[in-house]
Amino acid sequence: MQQLSTRHLLGIKDITAEDIQLIFETADNFKEVLNRPIKKVPSLRDITIANIFFENSTRTKLSFELAEKRLSADVVNFSSSNSSVKKGETLVDTVNNILSMKVDMVVMRHSSVGAPHYLSRKIQANIVNAGDGTHEHPTQALLDAFSIREKLGDVAGKKVAIIGDILHSRVALSNIFALQKLGAEVMVCGPITLIPKYITSLGVRVEHDVRKALAWCDVANILRIQLERQQIKYFPSLREYSLYYGINKKLLSQLDKEIVIMHPGPINRGVELNSDVADGPHSIILNQVENGVAIRMAVLYLLASVK
Amino acid sequence: MQDRLILDQQQLDITISRMCHQLVELHDDFADTVLLGLQPRGKLFAKRIQTRLSEILGHEIPLGFLDITFHRDDFRRRESPLKANATEVNFIIEEKKVVLIDDVLYTGRSVRAALDAMIAFGRPAKVELMVLIDRKYTRHLPIEPDYTGKAVNTLASQNVAAEWREQGFESDNIWIKHKI
Structure with a gap:
């Protein structure tokens, strides 16, 4: 198999063992890329990714951002501490506003269980769950x-x-x-x-x-x-x-x-x-x-x- | 139309020997030259070249394998995604002469991606291209081989199939086949 069975990564529960093996085999190749003198490939150069963090994170956010940049994607970062969420904007409104700026993928961390699942039913972009409450990571x-x-x-x-x-x-x-x-x-x-x-x-x-x-x-x-x-x-x-x-x-x-x-x-x-x-x-x-x-x-x- | 055999075992051995001697003519003892086979299909041909060259020169010639999957220009445009292969380049190509090796040259897009992928390992002094089969008049990009095993006329409805003993075939054969 060469393709994942899903277009979002919301949780491990929803993916198959074959999906995990494919991710591992692809990661083997990227690990080799990360050991090259120039650690960057142009694969995602036409893709924009929004990292939306409604909850604090250091290494996950940094790790995602590095991964995105190594793949040549354009990256925008958003954290709720200094945003309109504080002014009462809803999750879907916030994300839709970001998507209007032509974003293809969303990496999201949220303190509520199921937030990325909810979002995946509302928007078109691929969603990667970077942690939802006490549910999945x-x-x-x-x-x-x-x-x-x-x-x-x-x-x-x-x-x-x-x-x-x-x-x-x-x-x-x-x-x-x-x-x-x-x-x-x-x-x-x-x-x-x-x-x-x-x-x-x-x-x-x-x-x-x-x-x-x-x-x-x-x-x-x-x-x-x-x-x-x-x-x-x-x-x-x-x-x-x-x-x-x-x-x-x-x-x-x-x-x-x-x-x-x-x-x-x-x-x-x-x-x-x-x-x-x-x-x-x-x-x-x-x-x-x-x-x-x-x-x-x-x-x-x-x-x-x-x- | 029937499948056409363009190189059998004996012809292939002669062709590989001839190409190796061409290399020796221009690269002398290979002090500053490395070989880079393109994954996945150029790998076996590149190994043959390396083995024959080592026989002729009496010492091992560095050979690496380059995977170009992450550098392709048709990512997200293909019907089904391609699976990546291992890249094994255990030497620095900075200031070296690099011979890129692939089995079949068709549109030239793989070679473009390979040039892009190769740069991650340094800035080579010179890059040459060696292909076993050159499909004439099919290029999408201004890319031509420096060493050619055999140049053939083909239709878009055909492809070139290489059968190697390492893949379980009885002997090495190169065919022009009709796409099913």
């Missing part, structure tokens, strides 16, 4: 799975533990869909209050003891504690969370094997992940960031070629 899941494939050769048959704040994490949900579609086994691990009640219906294991989770897995994807999304207290203190769920070198040295450590960033150092692990030899955190640009180039390129 598809490009992050793609780059995570791509990084596992790069490190371990394949995703199929691998055991991946997602550890931390599962309840508020869009990365967790997208990762579960992506990893399962590629044939990996997935476990979620965290305090009982941070694991959604019905997560087992997705066919994942649930574990509350981080030692057992680490002993089980080949890859540990550590998630950030999202204090900004927590309206109530889910655990007594950060110190206590760190004591029970923080990953440090001592924990890893007690294992009889080596596991791969991942984190989607930004890291709360000393809370969910200690510096001795984050900067250690088993961490592929910076590879994830590097792969993010190649994966996003592949997604934008492939979406642009869907008629």
Whole structure:
């Protein structure tokens, strides 16, 4: 197959395993492009992309913008903090205004679940979801799975533990869909209050003891504690969370094997992940960031070629 | 109309040897020259050239493979998108003489894209084009080969098909076939 089955990337749930493989194979080629003396190809030179961020972002926004520029697309940026959204404009009005300026693709982050899905029914442009509330973050899941494939050769048959704040994490949900579609086994691990009640219906294991989770897995994807999304207290203190769920070198040295450590960033150092692990030899955190640009180039390129 | 065989195994071997000697005539010991095969179809022909050249000169000649998918001028205009292939260029082409190698020269658009893609690896001192089959009078761009295996007259309803042993064929054969 040479074409994606969809013209929007709204979530991993909506795409097929073949789509993911095609994105990976295309990203392999873009990774080679990124290692050339001139890291730019002219593929999207007739395309304009709007990055619309209704929620804060550093690396995702930067990564998308770099990917777009490496593909020679024209880029416009929009963030809600200094815009008419503050004056009461609706989402569709805002986006339609941007589209009137002849924009072909929209990369959007929004704090509401389903915002890009809603938009995809209202407008013509291709839409890439860069995170919608606590729902999905598809490009992050793609780059995570791509990084596992790069490190371990394949995703199929691998055991991946997602550890931390599962309840508020869009990365967790997208990762579960992506990893399962590629044939990996997935476990979620965290305090009982941070694991959604019905997560087992997705066919994942649930574990509350981080030692057992680490002993089980080949890859540990550590998630950030999202204090900004927590309206109530889910655990007594950060110190206590760190004591029970923080990953440090001592924990890893007690294992009889080596596991791969991942984190989607930004890291709360000393809370969910200690510096001795984050900067250690088993961490592929910076590879994830590097792969993010190649994966996003592949997604934008492939979406642009869907008629 | 029937398919027409334009080069069989024996003729192809002679042609490849002749083209290699032409290269040696102009590039001497290949100290400043590299070969660049175009993905996907020029790859096998480029490998043959490299193997024969190495036999003649007694040392390995650098060969890279260039994929031009991201540089094509028909992206989003084609019915079905093309899948990209691997680019393997493990040398810098800055100030080198580059011989671009492809199996069939038709409209010249692939070569234009290849010139564009090649620049990402440096500024070459000189670029030459070598093709196995030149389809005459079909160019859309002012591009002509420096080394030609065989020039043929073809119709728009025909295409040139190269069969190589590496692809599982019993022997190497180059055909003019009718599009189905």
